[in-house]
Amino acid sequence: MRREFTGWHMLGLMVGGFGIIIGVNLILAWNAVATFPGLEARNSYEVSQTFQADRAAQLALRWDVSADITGGVLTVTILDDGGNPVEAEVTQAILGQATNVRMDSTPTFTWTGSNYTAPVTMTKGYWNLRLELIAPDGTKFRRRFPLTAK
Template sequence: MTREFTGWHMLALMVGGFGIIIAVNLTLAYNAVATFPGLETRNSYVVSQKFEADRAAQNALRWDMTSTLEGGVLTVAIADKDGNPVQPKVVDAILGRATHTGQDEVPQFTWNGTALTAQVAANEGYWNLRLALEAPDGTPFRRRIQLTAK
């Protein structure tokens, strides 16, 4: 015995199919918004007004920066234009994933004579280090460094 395929069957297939698509899209949209780490700045216009001056002052320092994240040790080495190590004041530092803030931590840097080092709880993978430093002459220095933990 064969059943006849009616308009109601087609309607049920269409509503069910599109219902699944809409449910998946809503779930993905909710998760994207719920895990968004947040804004970089509250008012981008105000920040943009002094961006070029800040960048020129930062570039005038002519610092060469290298960073590593291995075995739970975060190392940030900064050298001046002559290759001498620089010990800046750490104003702010956040180490975290690019996609969510759940694993963010504030590294407690110490100076070892040539670089800033900190013990961190970073698993293997990709990390972002957001640094705000101050040069010995008071010049602010900001950098976002992408790291791969090994």
């Protein structure tokens, strides 16, 4: 017995297909909004007023700052323009994933005489270290370091 393909069948296929597409889009949109970490600054206008001066002061330090994760240890190295290690005050350090704040942590750094180290627990993937330092002369230094945990 052969069944005929009617308009009702086509309507069912169209409603089902578009229903799946709309449902998936709603789930993705909800997850995007629910995991967004938020703003970097409460008032971007105020931050913009001193941005160039802050940037110039930070560049005048002539520091070479790097961050690395190896074997569960986060290492931050600060070198001056002569290649000598610099000891600065760590005012804020936040280690977290780029897409959410649930796993954010604050590493406790220890000065080793040549760099800063901190034990960290993290899953594989892409992470950000948002670091704020104060130089011995009082200059603020801010940078975000993208890191990959393997």
